[in-house]
Amino acid sequence: MSTTIAFLGCGSMSEAIMAGLLRSGFPAGQVRATVRTTARAAWLADTYGVTATATEDTDANVRAATGAGIVVLGVKPGLVREVAAEIAPVLAPDTVVVSVAGAVPLANIEAVLPAGQPVVRSMPNTPARVGYGVTALVAGAHATPPHLQAAKDVFATVGLVVEVDEDQIDAVGAVSGSGPAYVFYLAEAMAGAGERLGLPADLARTLAAHTVAGAGRLLDDPDADPAALRRAVSSPNGSTERAIAAFEERGMRDVVAAGTAAAEARAKEITHELG
CATH class of the missing domain: 3.40.50.720 (NAD(P)-binding Rossmann-like Domain)
Known part of the structure; x- marks a missing residue:
């Protein structure tokens, strides 16, 4: 070759x-x-x-x-x-x-x-x-x-x-292909939340961006477990635990699942449209 x-x-x-x-x-x-x-x-x-x-x-x-x-x-x-x-x-x-x-x-x-x-x-x-x-x-x-x-x-x-x-490729696209956009969306949401709590817009964006990037570096370890990393930050009865509880109460996992399912479905539609 x-x-x-x-x-x-x-x-x-x-x-x-x-x-x-x-x-x-x-x-x-x-x-x-x-x-x-x-x-x-x-x-x-x-x-x-x-x-x-x-x-x-x-x-x-x-x-x-x-x-x-x-x-x-x-x-x-x-x-x-x-x-x-x-x-x-x-x-x-x-x-x-x-x-x-x-x-x-x-x-x-x-x-x-x-x-x-x-x-x-x-x-x-x-x-x-x-x-x-x-x-x-x-x-x-x-x-x-x-x-x-x-x-x-x-x-x-x-x-x-x-x-x-090949029958898994649309699911892969919904997780990793589109996934960076989900993370950027989370960073946007975190920055917006920081502004509502009184932080200057530039500072809120910087905090959100570097926090997401740093968390990604922690996940880069081949042995990293997202759930274990989350628990390590969530002290019992602390502020982080309270935030995670609020996310769970509002069905954040279901929202993410719905988004990835929508991405997979649209990928299949595009394949059909292209013939």
Whole structure:
């Protein structure tokens, strides 16, 4: 398998993955990227030293994919099949095609690629930008363990990698894919609560942001247990225990469960809408 990696559609998520790969020591000369505009292509080339071209040149995706060992499809979900079909004629039999687009099943991608082409579906999240991402991978029908390992090696440069079945991917997206937004929402709510208690807005935001970030670092321990960490902060009959009791009385767990269920349901709807 060639060691060249092509990122077709290098938006914020693909850029984060590419940056992590380069930080790990992967040679910039073996990375290609395609983007929509020449300005963005020039910026990527100047910033990372990779070969970047704009799809204003209609052959950009084909040239980037030719001879690549891994091709990362980072375009919008509605364009995944179109781009996959575009590059199909130039893919080597062992080129691993990795999709980072949500809501596009493996079978839909495999259907427009050469028979037997290895495909891996991924579900990364935004903390990949700072090396603390979570990426779930699903192996396609023709992806062997070495193919899957090649994809794992790429995503491991930006955080934790787990392997799941495809029927679990929407649930994974509802927890880790959308999860950062839930945490940011909690930080917003904490800051707002601090303001209502009389704190200046800037101070309340700073306290909330750093508290959430610090709590995340505590959870980063492989042996960390969220429930045990919560109990350690909650002294019997203390103020924290009173706050947790208020959350429980108002059904916070049910609210979180309802939110993740809604996210999973919407992911399935989007898949259906995309056909």
